[in-house]
Amino acid sequence: MDKNDLLPIGEVAARSGVSVPTVRFYEERGLIASVRNAGNHRRYGRHVLRRIAVVRAGQRFGLSLGEIGEALATLPDDHPPTKGDWARLSKVWHAALTARIDALVEVRDGLTGCIGCGCLSMTSCPIYNPEDAHAADGPGAQRWPAAARE
Numbered sequence: 639m640d641k642n643d644l645l646p647i648g649e650v651a652a653r654s655g656v657s658v659p660t661v662r663f664y665e666e667r668g669l670i671a672s673v674r675n676a677g678n679h680r681r682y683g684r685h686v687l688r689r690i691a692v693v694r695a696g697q698r699f700g701l702s703l704g705e706i707g708e709a710l711a712t713l714p715d716d717h718p719p720t721k722g723d724w725a726r727l728s729k730v731w732h733a734a735l736t737a738r739i740d741a742l743v744e745v746r747d748g749l750t751g752c753i754g755c756g757c758l759s760m761t762s763c764p765i766y767n768p769e770d771a772h773a774a775d776g777p778g779a780q781r782w783p784a785a786a787r788e
């Protein structure tokens with residue numbers, strides 16, 4: 639990496655639209671990396687700006703930092719990702735978002751029957767116990783810890 643291409647943390651923050659503590663936080667979470675200069679100050683390669691843009695986009699989509707980190711781990715960390723890298727990553731996120739949207743639509747549609755009801759029935763409420771998921775656990779309040787049921 640060319641030493642002249644390294645950016646101080648303040649410039650990374652200013653150019654990426656996040657605060658300096660946020661840049662540090664992303665680094666602590668392993669989403670970006672820095673090197674230290676002779677004065678022991680953090681310096682970042684320019685490609686970090688794109689990685690931060692990906693982190694912010696992922697957060698906007700509602701992805702956790704863990705999910706974003708998994709995606710970033712598949713990208714090169716010493717140079718900007720290629721167009722193919724981005725295409726692959728966006729395809730994975732598209733699938734994850736579609737699954738999330740489908741799950742939310744299912745919850746929303748189930749909620750329609752619950753509005754104004756409030757029964758939270760173990761046998762018929764699609765929100766409280768979708769598809770009677772606890773039936774196989776036996777009779778009684780299966781969502782309580784075992785010790786509290788005894």
Ligand code: FES
Pocket residue numbers: 751752755756757758759762763764765766
């Ligand atoms: S709260 Fe009554 S069906 Fe969900």
